[in-house]
Structures are given as structure tokens and as C-alpha cells.
Amino acid sequence: xxxxxxxxxxxxxxxxxxxxxxxxxxxxxxxxxxxxxxxxxxxxxxxxxxxxxxxxxxxxxxxxxxxxxxxxxxxxxxxxxxxxxxxxxxxxxxxxxxxxxxxxxxxxxxxxxxxxxxxxxxxxxxxxxxxxxxxxxxxxxxxxxxxxxxxxxxxxxx
Numbered sequence: 001x002x003x004x005x006x007x008x009x010x011x012x013x014x015x016x017x018x019x020x021x022x023x024x025x026x027x028x029x030x031x032x033x034x035x036x037x038x039x040x041x042x043x044x045x046x047x048x049x050x051x052x053x054x055x056x057x058x059x060x061x062x063x064x065x066x067x068x069x070x071x072x073x074x075x076x077x078x079x080x081x082x083x084x085x086x087x088x089x090x091x092x093x094x095x096x097x098x099x100x101x102x103x104x105x106x107x108x109x110x111x112x113x114x115x116x117x118x119x120x121x122x123x124x125x126x127x128x129x130x131x132x133x134x135x136x137x138x139x140x141x142x143x144x145x146x147x148x149x150x151x152x153x154x155x156x157x158x
Contacts, residue, residue: 001025002056004064004099005032005123007047007091008072009080013147015050016137017071020155023059027052029129029136032093033121047089051126061102065092070154071147074107074116081146093123 008014011029019027027050034046054064072080078089092103103120107113137143137152145152 001053002096002099003051003053003094004061004096004103005030005049005051005091005093005126006064006068007032007049007089007093008068009048009083009088009090009146010144011048011050011129011133012136012143013145013152014048014071015135016145016152017147017155018050018052018067019135021054021059021064021067022155023054023056023063025053025055029133031087031127031129032091033124034127036127046087046127047091047093048087049091049093049126051128061099062106065103065106067155068092071151072118074118075112077117082144083146089119090117091119091121093121093126095123097122 006014006018015027015029018024030049030051031046032049035044072090074090078086080088094100100120107116137145
């Protein structure tokens, strides 16, 4: 198994979407690339993200990027839906240089790549969110989410 981290605004919806994708075997809500080692403090530069473990025999980085682009506005800076602020920025993070290269290639292949605001960076650190934030929309399906419900349910039962 391999892993990559996706930041796409509020992590509740991103996790709910990603965990149903083909080839994804585990998701975990957290924060990436901040300056502290705990989630008990302010966000300190972190992006809300979802650690996504996947089977590379079943799904590629390009396919994961394509799925990810279904649920984000890739042109928006520090904003997805009603969620505004640096912690809601879009990004793709990994400790695997090949993953980052493939994510950048996906973005570059788009005609409008120069307008895309999704950062693609090495993972410098990651902090798992508390239990209250894990699988939040599974437990409370009527909570706020910036991702339209039809996209959240698109891959369920597949």
C-alpha cells in the first residue's frame, strides 16, 4: 500500500468522498504541513487534509487526482465552499517524490494549469485529527459539507 494526502477544504467531505473510491483502502482525517506537533493548538499553517492509503495496482495517482478534482474548485485560494482561510487551502502532499511528480503532471496536462491554485508539496509533517473529526459525515450525514451530496454518494456501493 502507498499513501498520499489530499487537502480540499473541510476534511469531513474529502474523507467521506475519498474512502469510497476504487483502490482506496484507508482514510484518516488530519492536518498537513504545519509548524506544531499537535492538533490541540491553533492551526499554525496546517491544511486540513485526508491521509489516503491506496493500492497502486487498483488506482493510479492520476486517477486519484481526477477524482479529487471532482470535489474541489482548483482555482480557489484558501476557500472551498463556505470554508475560508489558509487551513482550507487545496493541496496534495506526499513523502514519495514520484507521487508529487505524477500530481504535477496531472495539473500541467490541463489547459488552464497556470490558473490552478492546488499546491503540490512534499509532506513535511502530519498530525492525525481527534476522534470527533474521523468519519464525521458517516456518523452525522447532515453536518455541513462543501461537497454536493451527489458527489459524496457517487462512488458508494461500487
